[in-house]
Amino acid sequence: MLTLQDLSPSTRVQAIERLTSPDLGRWLTQVQQVGRCTNPIRVVGSSETIDPATGVVLRSYSSASEPDGITYLRCGNRRRAVCESCSHQYQGDVYHVIMAGAAGGMKNVPADVADHPLVFATLTAPSFGPVHAAKKPGRRGTQRCRPRSGDGRKLCPHGRPTWCMAVHDHDDTLVGQPLCRECYDYLGHLVWQWYAPELWRRFTIALGRALARHLNLSETACRRLVRVQFAKVAEFQRRGVIHFHALIRLDGQPTETDPFPPPARTVSASELVDLVLQAAGDVSCEASPVDVHDVGRVLSFGRQLDARAVHGDADREAATGVELHPETVAAYVAKYATKAAADLADSQAGPNPHLARLKRLVRRTALRAGCAGLTGPDGPYKGWGRWADMLGFRGHFASKSRRYSTTLGRLRQARRDHVRARLNKLHGGEPVRVGDDADLAELEADSTLVVGSWRFAGIGWLTAGDAALAAASAARARDD
Ligand SMILES: [Zn+2]
Ligand SMILES: [Zn+2]
Numbered sequence: 001m002l003t004l005q006d007l008s009p010s011t012r013v014q015a016i017e018r019l020t021s022p023d024l025g026r027w028l029t030q031v032q033q034v035g036r037c038t039n040p041i042r043v044v045g046s047s048e049t050i051d052p053a054t055g056v057v058l059r060s061y062s063s064a065s066e067p068d069g070i071t072y073l074r075c076g077n078r079r080r081a082v083c084e085s086c087s088h089q090y091q092g093d094v095y096h097v098i099m100a101g102a103a104g105g106m107k108n109v110p111a112d113v114a115d116h117p118l119v120f121a122t123l124t125a126p127s128f129g130p131v132h133a134a135k136k137p138g139r140r141g142t143q144r145c146r147p148r149s150g151d152g153r154k155l156c157p158h159g160r161p162t163w164c165m166a167v168h169d170h171d172d173t174l175v176g177q178p179l180c181r182e183c184y185d186y187l188g189h190l191v192w193q194w195y196a197p198e199l200w201r202r203f204t205i206a207l208g209r210a211l212a213r214h215l216n217l218s219e220t221a222c223r224r225l226v227r228v229q230f231a232k233v234a235e236f237q238r239r240g241v242i243h244f245h246a247l248i249r250l251d252g253q254p255t256e257t258d259p260f261p262p263p264a265r266t267v268s269a270s271e272l273v274d275l276v277l278q279a280a281g282d283v284s285c286e287a288s289p290v291d292v293h294d295v296g297r298v299l300s301f302g303r304q305l306d307a308r309a310v311h312g313d314a315d316r317e318a319a320t321g322v323e324l325h326p327e328t329v330a331a332y333v334a335k336y337a338t339k340a341a342a343d344l345a346d347s348q349a350g351p352n353p354h355l356a357r358l359k360r361l362v363r364r365t366a367l368r369a370g371c372a373g374l375t376g377p378d379g380p381y382k383g384w385g386r387w388a389d390m391l392g393f394r395g396h397f398a399s400k401s402r403r404y405s406t407t408l409g410r411l412r413q414a415r416r417d418h419v420r421a422r423l424n425k426l427h428g429g430e431p432v433r434v435g436d437d438a439d440l441a442e443l444e445a446d447s448t449l450v451v452g453s454w455r456f457a458g459i460g461w462l463t464a465g466d467a468a469l470a471a472a473s474a475a476r477a478r479d480d
């Protein structure tokens with residue numbers, strides 16, 4: 001709970017000014033409208049809603065009518081560490097997209113998709129060198145990090161032990177750090193991360209082929225009968241490399257009238273598990289050297305592949321002993337959609353030298369690749385340096401095939417419509433849309449036209465006092 005005493009003197013003065021201002025009510029409404037966003041976007045300008053047939057101005061709205069002459073928009077950031085409110089909204093959206101495709105019966109996805117074979121798979125990166133690990137209790141063998149093996153106390157070429165007898169707690173900052181940073185293949189790690197989206201793409205192709213072989217069909221014939229649909233998220237592991245969690249479902253060939261038909265050939269969920277493992281194990285991709293001094297690499301997924309059948313059906317579950325529910329998987333997947341590399345570092349006490357090294361190396365290697373002419377528009381490392389914060393991962397954190405279920409865009413549109421209706425009621429106005437994730441309207445339905453002129457005015461609440469009040473309001477909303 002915020003008390004004014006907790007604030008610095010100048011912030012306190014700003015907060016009191018706001019609390020005693022005549023337009024406090026309107027300001028609080030704005031806070032609410034952006035969902036108590038931590039870091040809203042400030043815009044100034046105006047727009048008019050016009051009937052194109054007659055040219056009559058139906059409504060007009062201007063930020064001038066708002067407190068301080070500012071209109072606020074949600075930041076739309078999906079990262080929890082940046083904005084709790086917007087990341088929560090994003091996580092909810094991802095959950096609904098994943099859940100609709102896994103269980104059906106919501107968001108225009110029919111209930112019987114729940115009968116299609118569905119598999120939850122985790123595709124990991126290979127090892128780039130031993131790292132400290134926290135092992136779950138109760139799993140086979142020891143909980144020790146890396147017990148000594150047969151060859152006793154072997155040191156690495158840099159004189160560091162190749163073993164670790166500690167039992168690491170999950171919160172231990174050592175977890176994910178290499179045993180020897182000189183032995184660790186940092187460049188291999190970053191190149192793999194850069195190519196991970198391509199590996200995923202090839203995996204989906206390989207799965208289609210494996211399926212055709214399994215059904216004894218040509219690939220073309222197979223696609224007419226059985227289609228692979230998926231939704232996936234990328235999650236950063238502690239060692240700073242992503243892995244993919246994916247829900248993979250089989251459908252038939254979609255048509256205008258039936259976008260989610262069942263597969264026209266029987267493939268059981270456990271057969272699909274085998275095909276997924278086979279395809280993920282087979283797929284590889286040749287990476288370009290980062291410059292003339294570097295070697296080429298053949299990249300593949302790590303050996304720790306995991307695939308399990310998902311069932312929403314209690315009877316079937318009782319018969320097979322499978323315990324993976326669509327709800328569980330959707331919640332799990334959505335949770336990771338709001339985490340990023342930066343959050344990985346933030347969540348740890350103190351600086352993480354391993355992640356810091358990776359980040360530096362992205363920039364440095366981008367320069368190397370740049371000098372070798374590989375970062376140009378057609379180069380294999382185009383724009384690499386821009387992805388330092390993502391430790392070289394340029395893919396989407398959450399993505400899906402077109403027919404998996406509804407889209408994030410459609411959910412956002414529905415919310416925009418809702419916000420628009422509310423705004424129109426409130427002040428007969430029509431604020432702008434900024435970027436993909438801002439949740440305010442752009443064009444009205446076909447019958448009207450919105451003409452606006454808006455200017456970006458900054459990021460964040462106007463004063464530290466305003467930010468403190470918005471944060472207090474967010475805390476109160478969470479507690480309710
Ligand atoms: Zn926000
Ligand atoms: Zn260890």
Ligand SMILES: [Zn+2]
Binds near residue numbers: 158182
């Ligand atoms: Zn070493």
